[in-house]
Amino acid sequence: MTDFELRQGVLHCEDVPLPAIADAVGTPVYVYSTATVQRRAREFKMAVAALENPLVAFAVKANPNAAILAILAGEGFGADVVSGGEYRRARAAGVKASKIVFSGVGKTADEMAGALEGGLFQFNVESRDEAEMLSSVAVSMGRRAPISFRINPDVAAGTHAKISTGSAQDKFGINAAEAVAAFNRASKLPGIEAQGVAIHIGSQLTSLEPLELAFSRLGELIDQLRRAGHQISVADLGGGLGISYDATKPAPPSPASYGALVERVAQRWGVQLLFEPGRLIVGDAGVLLTEVIRLKNGANHPFVIVDAAMNDLMRPTLYEAWHEIEAVTPRGDRMVADIVGPVCESGDTFARARQSDRVEAGDLMVIRTAGAYAATMGSSYNSRPLAAEVLVNGSDWTVVRERQDVEALIRGDIIPTWIKPV
Numbered sequence: 001m002t003d004f005e006l007r008q009g010v011l012h013c014e015d016v017p018l019p020a021i022a023d024a025v026g027t028p029v030y031v032y033s034t035a036t037v038q039r040r041a042r043e044f045k046m047a048v049a050a051l052e053n054p055l056v057a058f059a060v061k062a063n064p065n066a067a068i069l070a071i072l073a074g075e076g077f078g079a080d081v082v083s084g085g086e087y088r089r090a091r092a093a094g095v096k097a098s099k100i101v102f103s104g105v106g107k108t109a110d111e112m113a114g115a116l117e118g119g120l121f122q123f124n125v126e127s128r129d130e131a132e133m134l135s136s137v138a139v140s141m142g143r144r145a146p147i148s149f150r151i152n153p154d155v156a157a158g159t160h161a162k163i164s165t166g167s168a169q170d171k172f173g174i175n176a177a178e179a180v181a182a183f184n185r186a187s188k189l190p191g192i193e194a195q196g197v198a199i200h201i202g203s204q205l206t207s208l209e210p211l212e213l214a215f216s217r218l219g220e221l222i223d224q225l226r227r228a229g230h231q232i233s234v235a236d237l238g239g240g241l242g243i244s245y246d247a248t249k250p251a252p253p254s255p256a257s258y259g260a261l262v263e264r265v266a267q268r269w270g271v272q273l274l275f276e277p278g279r280l281i282v283g284d285a286g287v288l289l290t291e292v293i294r295l296k297n298g299a300n301h302p303f304v305i306v307d308a309a310m311n312d313l314m315r316p317t318l319y320e321a322w323h324e325i326e327a328v329t330p331r332g333d334r335m336v337a338d339i340v341g342p343v344c345e346s347g348d349t350f351a352r353a354r355q356s357d358r359v360e361a362g363d364l365m366v367i368r369t370a371g372a373y374a375a376t377m378g379s380s381y382n383s384r385p386l387a388a389e390v391l392v393n394g395s396d397w398t399v400v401r402e403r404q405d406v407e408a409l410i411r412g413d414i415i416p417t418w419i420k421p422v
C-alpha cells in the first residue's frame with residue numbers, strides 16, 4: 001500500500017489533496033509522506049529484529065532533507081554519510097554521532113578531522129592509503145579512529161552499471177585478497193582501531209542472489225581474518241535492496257526475505273551487524289508534483305510538456321529509470337504520449353510512448369517513487385530554481401525546503417570589476 005491514493009477522484013498524499021499543495025507552493029514540488037517513511041523504517045527494523053543489536057544507518061545521499069533525517073532519527077536510525085556535508089546535515093537533524101558511519105572512496109583529511117571531532121561509529125575505509133591518512137589525522141588530534149575496511153567482494157549486482165559498486169573493476173573497496181595485509185598494516189597504525197569489514201555492492205538490487213554471494217564471501221573473509229589474529233566485531237552489509245518502480249514488473253524481494261537471508265548467512269558470525277538502506281526507506285515516500293504546461297504534436301504521438309524537468313529529477317536521463325506518471329485528477333480516458341520537461345536537451349524526457357491518463361494544459365500530474373535519489377540530485381541547469389519540498393503528516397503539511405530563489409542564483413555570480421558594465 002502507499003500513502004498516495006485517489007480519493008473522490010483526486011490524488012491525495014495521506015489526507016492532503018495534492019492540488020492544495022500545488023496551489024499554495026506552486027510546481028514543480030516534491031511531496032513526501034511521513035507515514036510511508038515511518039512504515040518503511042519500521043518494516044526494516046522488524047526485518048532485522050532477530051539479530052543482536054543491529055545498527056541501521058540510513059544512506060543520507062538518498063534523501064538528505066533534514067525533516068526526513070529527523071523522522072528517521074526518531075525511529076532510532078543512524079546515518080551512513082559520504083561527505084563532510086552529509087555528516088554535518090545528519091548531526092544537525094539530530095542523528096546521534098555514535099550511529100554515524102562515514103563511507104566513500106575519497107574522504108579528505110578535513111572531512112576525517114571533522115567527523116573525528118564530532119564523533120562517529122566508524123569510518124568505512126576503502127584503501128590502505130586512506131587508512132594511513134586517517135591514522136595521521138587521528139594521531140594529530142590525539143585520537144584513534146574506529147574503522148571497518150570496505151571489501152570489494154567482486155560480485156555482479158545485476159543492476160544498472162552506474163549504480164553497481166561491488167565488481168572488481170568498480171572503484172570501491174579493497175579486494176578480498178588484500179584484506180589480511182590491510183588489517184596487518186592497520187594493526188600497526190597508531191591512529192587506527194580496525195574493528196570490522198563492510199560491503200555495499202550496488203543499488204536497486206532486484207534479486208537476493210548477489211547479496212547472498214557477497215555475504216558468504218564476507219563470512220569467509222571474517223574467518224580468514226580471525227585466523228590471522230584479527231578481532232572482528234562489526235560487519236556492515238551495506239544497502240542496495242531495490243523497490244518497485246513499475247507495478248507491472250515482479251516486485252523486488254521484501255525486507256523480510258532480506259532479513260531472513262541475513263539471519264541464515266550472517267547470524268553465526270558473532271559480530272554486530274550494520275545496514276545502510278537508502279532507497280528502500282524513502283523511495284516510494286515521495287512524488288514529484290508537476291503541472292502540464294501544454295501539449296505539442298509529435299511525429300508519432302503528442303508531447304506532454306510538464307513544468308518539471310531533468311534538472312529536478314535526473315533518474316530517467318541518468319539511469320534510463322522508469323517512473324510511473326499519472327494525472328492528479330484523472331478524467332478516466334487514456335492517451336499515448338511522450339512526457340517531457342522544458343529543458344533544452346532531448347534527454348529531458350520522463351517517459352516515451354507512455355500509456356497515460358489523458359491530460360490537458362493546466363492539469364497536475366505526479367511522477368511517482370521520487371523520494372530517493374531525486375530532489376537531492378537536482379540542479380539549477382537552464383537557470384531553473386531547485387524545486388520546493390513538502391512533507392505531509394496526516395492532514396498537516398509543511399514546506400521542508402523552500403523553492404530556490406532565482407534572485408539568489410543571480411546574486412551568487414560575481415561580475416569582475418575589469419568587465420565594464422555596458
Ligand SMILES: *Cc1c(COP(=O)(O)O)cnc(C)c1O
Pocket residue numbers: 059061062080082103104200202203204238239240241276277278279280
Ligand atoms: C548509496 C549507498 C548506500 C545506499 O544504497 P541504497 O541502494 O539506496 O540502499 C549504502 N551504502 C553506501 C556505501 C552507499 O554508497
